[in-house]
Amino acid sequence: MSVEISDGDLVRLARDGDQVAFRLLVERHQPTARARARQLCPNPSDVDDIVQESFLRAFIALDRLRDPDRFAGWLAGIVHNVCRGLQRRAPVTLLPDWPEPLHPAAADGLPSAEDLDRADAVRAAVAGLPAGQRRAVALHYYADLPPGQIAESAGAARASLHKARLRLRGYLTEHRPDLVPAGRTHMTTVRIARVERHIPPGPVPIRFPSFVLVLADDAGRRELPIWLVADDGLRLSGLIEPPAGDREPARATQARTEDELTDRLLRAAGASVTGVDIDELGPEVTAARIALTSPAGTQHVTARLAEGVAVAITAIAPVRVADTMMDRLAVPLPGNDRPVPLPDPALALAALSIDHRPRYEPRNLAFADGLDGWLLNGSFAEHASHSHWQDYACAAEGGIAVLSAAVPQPGGFAFLGQEMYADDYRGTVVTFRGEFRTEAAADRAGLFLRVSQDPRGIRGPLTERAALDDPANTIVTIAGDRDWTSHEVTARVPDDANTVMFGMFLAGRGQIELCRAELTRGA
Amino acid sequence: MTTVRIAHAEPRPGRLANGGFVTHGHLVVLADDAGHRAVPIWMRGEPGESDLSKLLEIAARPPGEIAMADAPEELTVRLLRAAGASVTGVDIDVTEADTAEPRTAEPASGA
Numbered sequence: 205m206s207v208e209i210s211d212g213d214l215v216r217l218a219r220d221g222d223q224v225a226f227r228l229l230v231e232r233h234q235p236t237a238r239a240r241a242r243q244l245c246p247n248p249s250d251v252d253d254i255v256q257e258s259f260l261r262a263f264i265a266l267d268r269l270r271d272p273d274r275f276a277g278w279l280a281g282i283v284h285n286v287c288r289g290l291q292r293r294a295p296v297t298l299l300p301d302w303p304e305p306l307h308p309a310a311a312d313g314l315p316s317a318e319d320l321d322r323a324d325a326v327r328a329a330v331a332g333l334p335a336g337q338r339r340a341v342a343l344h345y346y347a348d349l350p351p352g353q354i355a356e357s358a359g360a361a362r363a364s365l366h367k368a369r370l371r372l373r374g375y376l377t378e379h380r381p382d383l384v385p386a387g388r389t390h391m392t393t394v395r396i397a398r399v400e401r402h403i404p405p406g407p408v409p410i411r412f413p414s415f416v417l418v419l420a421d422d423a424g425r426r427e428l429p430i431w432l433v434a435d436d437g438l439r440l441s442g443l444i445e446p447p448a449g450d451r452e453p454a455r456a457t458q459a460r461t462e463d464e465l466t467d468r469l470l471r472a473a474g475a476s477v478t479g480v481d482i483d484e485l486g487p488e489v490t491a492a493r494i495a496l497t498s499p500a501g502t503q504h505v506t507a508r509l510a511e512g513v514a515v516a517i518t519a520i521a522p523v524r525v526a527d528t529m530m531d532r533l534a535v536p537l538p539g540n541d542r543p544v545p546l547p548d549p550a551l552a553l554a555a556l557s558i559d560h561r562p563r564y565e566p567r568n569l570a571f572a573d574g575l576d577g578w579l580l581n582g583s584f585a586e587h588a589s590h591s592h593w594q595d596y597a598c599a600a601e602g603g604i605a606v607l608s609a610a611v612p613q614p615g616g617f618a619f620l621g622q623e624m625y626a627d628d629y630r631g632t633v634v635t636f637r638g639e640f641r642t643e644a645a646a647d648r649a650g651l652f653l654r655v656s657q658d659p660r661g662i663r664g665p666l667t668e669r670a671a672l673d674d675p676a677n678t679i680v681t682i683a684g685d686r687d688w689t690s691h692e693v694t695a696r697v698p699d700d701a702n703t704v705m706f707g708m709f710l711a712g713r714g715q716i717e718l719c720r721a722e723l724t725r726g727a
Numbered sequence: 728m729t730t731v732r733i734a735h736a737e738p739r740p741g742r743l744a745n746g747g748f749v750t751h752g753h754l755v756v757l758a759d760d761a762g763h764r765a766v767p768i769w770m771r772g773e774p775g776e777s778d779l780s781k782l783l784e785i786a787a788r789p790p791g792e793i794a795m796a797d798a799p800e801e802l803t804v805r806l807l808r809a810a811g812a813s814v815t816g817v818d819i820d821v822t823e824a825d826t827a828e829p830r831t832a833e834p835a836s837g838a
Binding site: 469494499500511515 | 800802803805806807809810811812814
């Protein structure tokens with residue numbers, strides 16, 4: 205008798221805590237998920253992240269899948285959602301996983317020969333079960349019958365199913381050990397050693413991993429480096445090394461970060477994080493398993509790796525990594541004080557042959573598309589309770605953009621500008637020029653260039669004084685009422701610049717207009 | 728205190744055409760339905776930098792639909808649930824000039 209385990213059965217097994225079952229789901233559907241991600245996402249460098257994130261979310265939400273037999277369609281929806289939310293999040297990439305995928309998809313996106321081979325292995329394992337257990341598996345996992353209708357008692361049925369699962373695991377361990385993940389008891393306790401910033405010069409992909417989280421196995425004298433994209437890297441480095449003057453978060457009235465707020469809420473609920481385990485759910489799918497004790501007992505919550513590490517840092521909880529991961533990915537310490545050698549990100553980039561970060565040339569400088577691509581912001585948007593957020597307005601018509609005060613006494617200042625990645629401007633001098641006209645602008649108006657190294661963009665507090673004092677800003681003021689007059693502002697873009705922003709600003713009443721805008725670069 | 732409903736949240740000034748930049752700010756409108764009035768709040772800075780509009784979109788989905796929050800708060804909720812606790816309310820008050828500070832209610836343990 206040959207029985208193939210369906211997706212639905214694997215989902216049910218995985219829900220019962222069977223790690224092999226979910227690993228099989230990953231291996232079975234990874235090629236299709238990868239193909240779908242390639243279709244939906246224009247940047248090939250994001251495909252690996254999308255697949256990793258999709259399977260992790262599927263694992264987390266597995267109990268909420270109404271019809272386990274429709275796992276494939278459900279997963280496709282998750283891939284779609286992850287692609288949509290790509291700009292906001294970034295999972296990790298483990299160093300040795302970069303050069304080549306472990307299980308490349310077939311060219312047509314269908315399950316690969318490897319995938320089918322694994323399915324055959326599982327089918328053989330089920331076929332080798334004793335008749336009673338095979339019958340229990342067939343009735344429960346194929347006919348979807350509850351345990352009470354499988355045998356004379358639900359307890360007897362559950363016992364048969366339990367024995368069947370053990371036999372399946374035993375068979376696969378003996379015949380296909382590559383399909384059986386290591387047990388969670390084989391873990392290495394690590395120390396969160398540091399977060400290093402590694403931003404290579406020159407153009408890089410938009411989600412290029414630019415931080416390295418280093419987990420130290422002090423006893424084994426080895427370190428596990430994990431690449432993180434900027435958002436995760438900044439988050440963890442901020443937790444490990446809080447800003448000066450903010451090193452006693454426990455005494456602060458407000459939580460500084462989302463992670464600290466989470467920790468406070470858990471403590472208020474009488475719960476504490478007792479540990480975070482890092483493991484793989486399947487090939488190229490990493491996850492953190494957060495152990496939590498509370499009045500409700502001990503629970504485990506699965507999360508993204510970076511999130512799990514953030515929780516561990518905030519809760520001062522131990523972190524453990526699966527031995528299989530450590531053995532495969534950790535790097536031996538070369539000496540007492542020498543840092544772990546890291547592969548050159550630029551070489552990894554070349555090995556991947558992925559597209560570079562898209563170019564961001566100035567857009568819509570003639571205002572032919574209204575204000576598309578232009579950004580209205582400024583200190584007027586800072587106030588929480590005074591609600592100055594309507595004090596300034598902007599519009600574009602007939603090739604002219606207007607930034608104006610909307611009330612007699614506006615609060616703060618406003619700017620209308622464009623922000624671009626600095627990739628194509630590093631090492632050059634950029635000039636922003638245009639024709640400007642001010643009207644009743646008795647206060648301050650003008651044009652500016654902002655060249656920033658901070659990948660997070662503008663951060664508060666944003667005040668006029670702070671803007672004037674910020675060395676990243678080069679500002680030219682236009683005083684009084686003027687007819688159309690040409691003005692320009694110039695700044696050098698250093699090699700480590702991340703963004704270039706240009707535009708016009710207004711502080712106070714009146715208005716300023718702009719036409720014939722252009723941004724040029726020179727040596 | 729007046730009980731309000733989070734009626735609206737949107738990133739402001741919004742994303743650029745290329746989708747690459749966002750200004751880490753949200754316009755949030757709290758509606759007092761009984762009083763037929765609403766208060767707009769401009770939110771900026773950390774914590775609370777997550778995409779509130781995305782969280783609201785998720786919250787509005789039917790029960791049982793997969794929640795795909797790209798925000799740390801999603802993990803917070805799952806951890807609290809695992810601990811048998813839930814957030815029962817959030818009070819917003821002004822503690823000093825220009826600073827509206829949300830005070831999160833004590834999580835109620837369900838254990």
